[in-house]
Amino acid sequence: MHDPGAAGEYARxxxxxxxxxxxxxxxxxxxxxxxxxxxLPAAHLLTVHDGGSLVGASLRTPGRCVQVSAxxxxxxxxxxxxLADADPGIDGVAGPIPEAEAFAAARVARTACGARVRLRTRxxxxxxxxxxxxxxxxxxxxxxxxxxMLGRWRHAFELEERHPGADLPAATAVVERAVAGGSGELVWxxxxxxxxxxxxxxxxxxxxxIGPVYxxxxxxxxxxxxxxxxxxxxxxxxxxxxxxxLFTDLANxxxxxxxxxxxxxxxxxxxxxxxx
Numbered sequence: 244m245h246d247p248g249a250a251g252e253y254a255r256x257x258x259x260x261x262x263x264x265x266x267x268x269x270x271x272x273x274x275x276x277x278x279x280x281x282x283l284p285a286a287h288l289l290t291v292h293d294g295g296s297l298v299g300a301s302l303r304t305p306g307r308c309v310q311v312s313a314x315x316x317x318x319x320x321x322x323x324x325x326l327a328d329a330d331p332g333i334d335g336v337a338g339p340i341p342e343a344e345a346f347a348a349a350r351v352a353r354t355a356c357g358a359r360v361r362l363r364t365r366x367x368x369x370x371x372x373x374x375x376x377x378x379x380x381x382x383x384x385x386x387x388x389x390x391x392m393l394g395r396w397r398h399a400f401e402l403e404e405r406h407p408g409a410d411l412p413a414a415t416a417v418v419e420r421a422v423a424g425g426s427g428e429l430v431w432x433x434x435x436x437x438x439x440x441x442x443x444x445x446x447x448x449x450x451x452x453i454g455p456v457y458x459x460x461x462x463x464x465x466x467x468x469x470x471x472x473x474x475x476x477x478x479x480x481x482x483x484x485x486x487x488x489l490f491t492d493l494a495n496x497x498x499x500x501x502x503x504x505x506x507x508x509x510x511x512x513x514x515x516x517x518x519x
Contacts, residue, residue, distance in 0.1 A: 245285045250278035253288040257300040258448075260313055265448035266368065266510060267339060268312050269488050273444045273452055274304060280445070281420050287330035291318050301326070306410070308335035308515055309346070316345040323349035335361060335517040347516045357519040362405055362492065364514070365499065367507035369487035372480070374473035375505060378466040380433035382474035385422050389430060389437070393418045396440050400457040404492060418442075427451070427478035431471035439467035441475035443487075451479035453489040456498075468498075473505050 245253075254275050261268040261275075278285055284305070291299030291314065299318055303309040309330070314322060323346060326333060336346045347358040385393060394415025401409035421428050427443030439458040443451050453475045458468045472489070479487045489507065491498040 245288050247278075247282040247284050249288060250275060250283070250285060253285075253290070253302075254279050256290060256297065257313070260297055260300060262448040265450040266366070266486060266488065269366070269450055269452050270337070271300070271302065271310050271312055272447045272450065274310065275302065276445060276447045277420075278302075278304070280424065286332055287326060289322065289326060289329075291315075291322060303330060303333060305332070306413070308337040308517075309333050310337055311342045311346045312338040314338075314342055314346065316341060319345040320349040320352070322346075323353065327353070333518075335515060337513065337515040339511055339513050343514050343516055347518070350518055354518075358516045359519065360514060361517045362515040363494065363512065364490040365493055365512050366510040367489050367491065367502050368510050369476055369507050371506050372473060372476050373504070373506045374477070375466050375469045378470040380431055380438065380467070380470070382429045382431050382471055385418075385428035385430050385440075387422060389428075390415060390419045390422055392437065393422075393428065393430070393440055396457045396459065397442075397455060399459070400455040404455075427453075427475050427482065429471055429475045429478060431467050431474070433462075433465075433467070438462040438465070439471040441468075441471040443475040443479045443482075446479065446482050446484045449483075449485040451482065451484035451487055453479070453487065456489070469501050469505050472502065476505075 261272050286303040286305050289301045299314045301311050301314050336343050351358055398411045398414040429441045430437050431439040441456045443453050456468055456472050476487045
């Protein structure tokens with residue numbers, strides 16, 4: 244596992260590659276920004292060079308899949324072999340469909356393991372923001388007393404998204420760092436009761452990504468998720484984002500219909516695959 248200071252040097256090397264397409268590399272950029280900002284360790288930080296030029300990069304944080312949006316398909320077999328030795332904890336891959344499937348194919352070809360779909364997602368980008376009207380309540384920034392509640396909500400979101408490594412203390416620690424660091428952690432309140440939550444990542448390479456968005460089951464079907472998402476998008480735009488993004492679970496028809504109504508349009512599909 245890399246020491247917390249390694250991410251800063253890694254970012255210096257790979258940011259020009261990632262910044263060239265911040266939409267496609269949104270996850271790599273935001274994860275790397277969090278590692279540098281909070282001085283957190285990574286399970287691995289990989290760069291791929293051809294004739295002295297950087298051509299690819301991947302990273303993984305503990306308990307998560309390897310992210311391969313910036314890994315060319317042509318180098319996947321070699322990169323997969325290197326990572327199998329350097330980072331034996333890899334049990335899945337995530338990224339846009341071509342890159343994720345290429346990495347999985349290399350793993351299956353080398354080991355004869357199985358690969359199954361854990362999650363299919365669609366990336367959306369904001370066009371013209373159209374906040375919903377008629378939703379009761381208002382948004383406010385999260386504060387320190389909200390951390391325990393939002394940690395539970397974030398953990399519940401991860402369980403619903405089928406993340407087997409979901410951990411309540413880890414989810415709470417993420418919220419605590421975000422609230423203390425001034426990120427776009429928005430709570431929607433109705434008559435003084437917190438009913439929904441959205442998190443907007445700090446702006447990186449002109450891009451901010453919203454997620455998670457979570458409404459407890461007892462407060463759903465009142466428009467709160469759309470309202471708090473629009474509030475998070477407004478926070479990101481006010482913070483300087485030129486592009487605001489979010490992912491949806493393709494198995495969830497509600498969210499895939501909801502976000503276009505407030506101004507988001509589809510960009511590309513991604514997949515998370517697990518190895519057996």
